[in-house]
Amino acid sequence: MARYVDGDAVAFRELYAAVAPRLLGYLMKMAKSRALADDLLQQTFLKVHRARSAYVRGADPLPWIYAIAHRTFIDETRRKKRAVVQPAEEVPEVAAGITGEPDGTRDEPADPELTKAALEALEDLPTGQREAVVLTKLDGKSVAEAAAIAGTTVGAMKVRAHRGYEALRKLLGARKEAQ
Amino acid sequence: MSDVLDSLSGARAPKPPPLSPALAAELDRLGPVKTRRPLRQLATLAGISLVYAAGLVAMFTVRGDLDELPMPWLVAAGLAWLLGFVIPCYLALVPRPGQVMPRWGWAAVSAVVASIAFVVLGLFVHPSGAHSKYLGWEHLPKGHTCLELGVASALVPVIAGALFLRRALPVGSRWVAAALGAGGGCLGGLVLHLHCPITDAPHVGLVHGGVVLVSALLSAAFVPRATEP
Numbered sequence: 001m002a003r004y005v006d007g008d009a010v011a012f013r014e015l016y017a018a019v020a021p022r023l024l025g026y027l028m029k030m031a032k033s034r035a036l037a038d039d040l041l042q043q044t045f046l047k048v049h050r051a052r053s054a055y056v057r058g059a060d061p062l063p064w065i066y067a068i069a070h071r072t073f074i075d076e077t078r079r080k081k082r083a084v085v086q087p088a089e090e091v092p093e094v095a096a097g098i099t100g101e102p103d104g105t106r107d108e109p110a111d112p113e114l115t116k117a118a119l120e121a122l123e124d125l126p127t128g129q130r131e132a133v134v135l136t137k138l139d140g141k142s143v144a145e146a147a148a149i150a151g152t153t154v155g156a157m158k159v160r161a162h163r164g165y166e167a168l169r170k171l172l173g174a175r176k177e178a179q
Numbered sequence: 180m181s182d183v184l185d186s187l188s189g190a191r192a193p194k195p196p197p198l199s200p201a202l203a204a205e206l207d208r209l210g211p212v213k214t215r216r217p218l219r220q221l222a223t224l225a226g227i228s229l230v231y232a233a234g235l236v237a238m239f240t241v242r243g244d245l246d247e248l249p250m251p252w253l254v255a256a257g258l259a260w261l262l263g264f265v266i267p268c269y270l271a272l273v274p275r276p277g278q279v280m281p282r283w284g285w286a287a288v289s290a291v292v293a294s295i296a297f298v299v300l301g302l303f304v305h306p307s308g309a310h311s312k313y314l315g316w317e318h319l320p321k322g323h324t325c326l327e328l329g330v331a332s333a334l335v336p337v338i339a340g341a342l343f344l345r346r347a348l349p350v351g352s353r354w355v356a357a358a359l360g361a362g363g364g365c366l367g368g369l370v371l372h373l374h375c376p377i378t379d380a381p382h383v384g385l386v387h388g389g390v391v392l393v394s395a396l397l398s399a400a401f402v403p404r405a406t407e408p
Contacts, residue, residue: 151350
């Protein structure tokens, strides 16, 4: 980030290569659409670029970039609420991006059916709870980091994550019973 | 359940799209930029705001009953207004070490505490001298000029803070703006403390103290547009 604000375009591309995949994963789980997530990712990095003078040297830029992505998603949701509610036929598009296949760090392959069911259940959660589960359970952020990204208090983030986790468990249980 | 979350968190990260043409075009003309230096910004904001406040006091004259008021109260109240100015501005501008975004949660707390505390203190602690003036509840609206002067005093710190935090706050911008407003309002309170000879409870509490609340609300309403990326 320091090299980037000093005018090194290569450093920006390195930052993009390092951060964009994780950020895209977060945005896909939030936006429920690959196309919308791609668009939000581009908007996020454009905002980061235009706001780079607000960076504080020596600081970790990741929570700030995540918070910009969160803000971009919220603004987009408010702008066109219907864009978030995807028609049923677009649901597999999300699953196509996150396959549940191992990323090379896991020994055992995950169950793709289970992953798909979990993603669908995740989509049924309210936005706040979904974000809390995605950030704390899937992206490995601490509750404090997740709260800073989402612009809420640590206590509220804990409650959202707990409720989201419980709701996800109920939704998955109901799906299993239905099958 | 944890297996399911493990399978999701361990899923392969999606491949991001190439950079958008708009961003690629901006990168083509990328140059170095000056980054934010929070403590330097705080020092600058405090410096220019205090010079501005001193100018206002000089322009509108120092209160006539100053010599008749108890010195300990005069100093303590002045320090309280000064701390009320510096602390919210510090929390609004300076992040934790290693962070980019300021402590908006604590900034929010400081804005709320300052907005309530100075009203309550003004209502209950308001010594007067022989040349002090009284408006009372009946003529409370006549004190509107103090409210205007106080809010005008808050303008410089709020505008400076908004400029320093331009595009820096993706979240918590409203609370940070409220803290800047509350800090500016306290600077306004300090100006009124040195200028206004009216010492009745409703005026000191609701008008002088109210400057903090009004400035915080106005700042929270208008500043976030400038500070969001």
